[in-house]
Amino acid sequence: MKFLLYLLLALVVVPFQTTLLHYASVFGVRPDLGLVAACLVGFLGGELDGLILGLILGCFQDMLSAGDLWINVVTKGGSGFLAGLAGRHMAHITPAVMTAGLAIISCLSSAVFLYSMNPAGLDEVWLGVRSTVLVQAGLDAALGAGLYLVFRQRWSDDRMVTEGAL
Amino acid sequence: MAISRSTYGTRRLAIVLFACLLIALFLLPSQSQRLLQYVGGPLGQVLSLPLAAFSSVDHGIADIWNGYVALQSVHEENRQLHRDIELLKGQNNQLRESVTAVQRYETLLNFKQQSPSQTLAAQVIGRDATNWYRGMILNKGESDGVKTEMGVVTPAGVVGRVVKTNSTSSVVLLVTDPNNAIAGVVQRTRDEGIVEGTSHGRARLKYIPLLSRVQAGDRVVTSGLTGAFPRGLAIGSLIQVEKSEGDLFQSAEIEPEVDLSKLDEVFIITAPYEDADAAQKLLQTIHGDRKKP
Missing domain, CATH: 2.40.10.340 (Rod shape-determining protein MreC, domain 1)
Structure with a gap:
């Protein structure tokens, strides 16, 4: 079941992001669905799940992006892994924590992109931060928190069952 | 017995008056009409009040009928017309989109034919x-x-x-x-x-x-x-x-x-x-x- 869910995510997220998500863009910036999916799976399923799904989604995103082939693989895989670690070491995850965590991870991921663009000076860095990094972090955090709220109950049940089994 | 006799006399009187009226109308048409007009004036005024009252009731009923009862079908017709308008709007949009697409493809075809590449x-x-x-x-x-x-x-x-x-x-x-x-x-x-x-x-x-x-x-x-x-x-x-x-x-x-x-x-x-x-x-x-x- 979990495998099928991950497979579905892997096949749906990136095509949806490239074709339909621009209708939901804010100031021309779209949320990074790959990042959000990898982080949520990491939070809920553990660092290994987050890492693997992040790597797959990153690979797909790199195939459909004009950038270098490594950037999305590294950032999405790393994001999933970081989220998994955070999820494992946090006793109580609230939507506010999830929002802040996703915003931080999104900013870190965007920083890698910004670095890879070789900005000419501080002006360009600031322009990138202002126009893309912060907007995308806000969108990612809002989307991730919303999805977490939707799936929280189910996740709590699963966790209780797991803890009970342990 | 007295009542029946009286009634019989009244009927005869009425018949005679009516016959006289008819004869007068035939023999003296203009004078009799003037007389009738003269008598009818006050009668008309007396009748005008109930006439107006009944007329207003009639209009009220007609308004109620036309405005509410008869509009049941109009409401349905209106809904149908709205549906038709929506359908036609959709078809119109599709046709416009088709025209735009054809124009675009024409431009592309012309470009392809003229391009040296x-x-x-x-x-x-x-x-x-x-x-x-x-x-x-x-x-x-x-x-x-x-x-x-x-x-x-x-x-x-x-x-x-x-x-x-x-x-x-x-x-x-x-x-x-x-x-x-x-x-x-x-x-x-x-x-x-x-x-x-x-x-x-x-x-x-x-x-x-x-x-x-x-x-x-x-x-x-x-x-x-x-x-x-x-x-x-x-x-x-x-x-x-x-x-x-x-x-x-x-x-x-x-x-x-x-x-x-x-x-x-x-x-x-x-x-x-x-x-x-x-x-x-x-x-x-x-x-x-x-x-x-």
């Missing part, structure tokens, strides 16, 4: 998967003969170049992306430079010689020096020329000719020049344009 039509199926590159995804890939570094154009001008391909799709880096560079030439002064994208979503012509007299409004076209594009394809128009003291070159901001946010179909240039004759013809056309005042 070998081109391959492709549809835009998506945007870049990240927010960091200005790119678009086309529905043609390696299996259709698309390779990296091929130019992508529309009848209006240059769109970008192919930077990634897989078997069924390819990724195009737009001319407005800072990572893109295309050799361009100012059409009026023939000064060459490199067109690069900017962070603000426009393009910039760099390395214009210091002595050049380029000015805002000049058109920039491809120079043909790089393999991806043939000579003379429109890139954009200069909107601001910058010359800083101490710099070795001038630079100018370009407004791209193509509206890159509204692209549906594009052409991938698989070979910049189909044959030498076509290339020569194009060069002659360009030189001819230059000689015109």
Whole structure:
């Protein structure tokens, strides 16, 4: 079941992001669905799940992006892994924590992109931060928190069952 | 018995009066009518009050009937008409879209027939998967003969170049992306430079010689020096020329000719020049344009 869910995510997220998500863009910036999916799976399923799904989604995103082939693989895989670690070491995850965590991870991921663009000076860095990094972090955090709220109950049940089994 | 006799007498009297009236009407028509008119005047006034009352009731009933009871069917008819209007609106939109598509395809066909290059039509199926590159995804890939570094154009001008391909799709880096560079030439002064994208979503012509007299409004076209594009394809128009003291070159901001946010179909240039004759013809056309005042 979990495998099928991950497979579905892997096949749906990136095509949806490239074709339909621009209708939901804010100031021309779209949320990074790959990042959000990898982080949520990491939070809920553990660092290994987050890492693997992040790597797959990153690979797909790199195939459909004009950038270098490594950037999305590294950032999405790393994001999933970081989220998994955070999820494992946090006793109580609230939507506010999830929002802040996703915003931080999104900013870190965007920083890698910004670095890879070789900005000419501080002006360009600031322009990138202002126009893309912060907007995308806000969108990612809002989307991730919303999805977490939707799936929280189910996740709590699963966790209780797991803890009970342990 | 007395009652029946009285009734019989009254009836006879009435019959006699009626006979007299008839005789009077036949024998003295104008005088009898005047008499009737004279008698009828006050009677008419007496009748006018109940008449008005009944009339108002009648109108009220008619209003209620027409305004409420009879409008049941009108309401249904109205709903049906609204449905019909929505349907017709939808059909109208579809027809308009079809007309627009036909016009677009006509333009593309004309361009393909006139273009000296070998081109391959492709549809835009998506945007870049990240927010960091200005790119678009086309529905043609390696299996259709698309390779990296091929130019992508529309009848209006240059769109970008192919930077990634897989078997069924390819990724195009737009001319407005800072990572893109295309050799361009100012059409009026023939000064060459490199067109690069900017962070603000426009393009910039760099390395214009210091002595050049380029000015805002000049058109920039491809120079043909790089393999991806043939000579003379429109890139954009200069909107601001910058010359800083101490710099070795001038630079100018370009407004791209193509509206890159509204692209549906594009052409991938698989070979910049189909044959030498076509290339020569194009060069002659360009030189001819230059000689015109």
